[in-house]
Amino acid sequence: MLKRKSAREDAVAAIARVFLDHGYEGASISRLAEAASLGRSSLYNHFPEGKPDMAASVADLAADEFGRLVIAPLREQGSPAVRLGRAIAGLEQFYHGGANSCLIDHFSVPDAVEATPGAAHGMAEAALAGFETLAVSAGAKPASARARAERALVELQGGLIVSRALGRKSVFKNALARLPSILLDLPDPGR
Amino acid sequence: MLKRKSAREDAVAAIARVFLDHGYEGASISRLAEAASLGRSSLYNHFPEGKPDMAASVADLAADEFGRLVIAPLREQGSPAVRLGRAIAGLEQFYHGGANSCLIDHFSVPDAVEATPGAAHGMAEAALAGFETLAVSAGAKPASARARAERALVELQGGLIVSRALGRKSVFKNALARLPSILLDLPDPGR
DNA sequence: GTCTATACGAAGATAGAC
DNA sequence: GTCTATCTTCGTATAGAC
Numbered sequence: 438m439l440k441r442k443s444a445r446e447d448a449v450a451a452i453a454r455v456f457l458d459h460g461y462e463g464a465s466i467s468r469l470a471e472a473a474s475l476g477r478s479s480l481y482n483h484f485p486e487g488k489p490d491m492a493a494s495v496a497d498l499a500a501d502e503f504g505r506l507v508i509a510p511l512r513e514q515g516s517p518a519v520r521l522g523r524a525i526a527g528l529e530q531f532y533h534g535g536a537n538s539c540l541i542d543h544f545s546v547p548d549a550v551e552a553t554p555g556a557a558h559g560m561a562e563a564a565l566a567g568f569e570t571l572a573v574s575a576g577a578k579p580a581s582a583r584a585r586a587e588r589a590l591v592e593l594q595g596g597l598i599v600s601r602a603l604g605r606k607s608v609f610k611n612a613l614a615r616l617p618s619i620l621l622d623l624p625d626p627g628r
Numbered sequence: 629m630l631k632r633k634s635a636r637e638d639a640v641a642a643i644a645r646v647f648l649d650h651g652y653e654g655a656s657i658s659r660l661a662e663a664a665s666l667g668r669s670s671l672y673n674h675f676p677e678g679k680p681d682m683a684a685s686v687a688d689l690a691a692d693e694f695g696r697l698v699i700a701p702l703r704e705q706g707s708p709a710v711r712l713g714r715a716i717a718g719l720e721q722f723y724h725g726g727a728n729s730c731l732i733d734h735f736s737v738p739d740a741v742e743a744t745p746g747a748a749h750g751m752a753e754a755a756l757a758g759f760e761t762l763a764v765s766a767g768a769k770p771a772s773a774r775a776r777a778e779r780a781l782v783e784l785q786g787g788l789i790v791s792r793a794l795g796r797k798s799v800f801k802n803a804l805a806r807l808p809s810i811l812l813d814l815p816d817p818g819r
Numbered sequence: 820g821t822c823t824a825t826a827c828g829a830a831g832a833t834a835g836a837c
Numbered sequence: 838g839t840c841t842a843t844c845t846t847c848g849t850a851t852a853g854a855c
Contacts, residue, residue, distance in 0.1 A: 463737055465829080479838065545792045546649070584802070595786025667823085
């Protein structure tokens with residue numbers, strides 16, 4: 438089921454980078470239009486509800502991509518370690534090795550929450566659920582799996598923030614490298 | 629050496645919350661003025677250079693407070709565990725138990741970086757240096773201490789982000805609770 | 820120091836020509 | 838679908854009265 442990209446989908450992909458780089462408030466219509474190689478007005482043909490519409494579309498795209506690159510591999514066949522390895526490769530791609538900042542963060546400010554209610558919350562919960570599933574299938578008990586998933590998500594988000602603040606992608610890479618021990622290493626496997 | 633708070637210092641404390649809640653771009657002069665209980669114009673008496681001036685002042689205040697509440701306790705007398713305990717109490721206070729988002733994050737977007745160059749970077753480095761010192765005095769070797777400090781900062785920032793996105797302060801509290809094992813537990817103490 | 824008034828451009832959005 | 842033109846509101850900033 439290959440679907441040809443619509444013009445709107447092209448626009449969403451183009452403007453996503455602006456929200457990523459500048460945050461919701463910093464993503465002005467002018468910047469968005471320039472990124473999409475369109476006039477300001479032309480954007481409103483693709484997004485009749487204006488900026489909230491654009492932000493919601495970007496959030497949807499990000500959720501889709503995250504699902505495809507990270508969540509799906511976690512639920513595929515293979516040992517937990519192999520599945521996590523594929524998800525980590527997906528994370529590197531999704532975040533461009535730490536160069537991307539995360540929408541969860543940018544979409545958590547009040548004005549963005551008002552425009553796209555539940556977007557940040559939903560992305561965070563989706564990631565949490567994916568990691569939790571992996572931890573369970575690695576043998577963790579429910580409560581432990583939940584805690585491990587939370588730690589993994591914290592590690593990921595923190596890695597992105599600190600990486601960007603310090604201008605060192607290695608921080609994000611190091612965070613990725615810690616995921617296996619967080620999600621897979623069970624201190625008392627037999628318990 | 630008790631110094632009376634100047635009117636300007638009052639204003640800085642008041643507007644800090646706006647930058648914290650809304651980010652650099654979302655902190656409009658109107659919002660800042662309202663938070664400071666002043667007219668828009670009056671703000672320019674205290675901050676002649678306008679918004680960048682305000683942002684820089686807030687960054688300075690945050691750095692001072694962080695130094696006082698978190699870094700200083702790390703360097704005081706007492707065992708490493710006791711010092712970290714005091715720093716963690718300081719962190720709870722500084723971040724209001726996870727209710728605050730961090731300036732490091734908000735000041736890392738391009739427009740904020742342009743307005744207050746080096747602010748985000750400096751705050752991150754200061755935290756890193758403080759944690760590193762503690763790890764060293766707990767017996768970690770230089771390279772290990774550096775890595776541990778980085779992990780601690782990642783944990784902190786990630787905890788704040790995820791806490792805010794999910795609306796659960798427990799995420800931040802859990803992150804704080806992991807700091808001792810990150811900074812103090814040395815797997816091979818004799819090595 | 821704080822206010823009112825004001826200027827000026829940017830941001831968000833719409834109408835209508837092509 | 839995209840453009841030009843236009844509108845309104847907001848954001849930033851200054852001048853000057855009190």
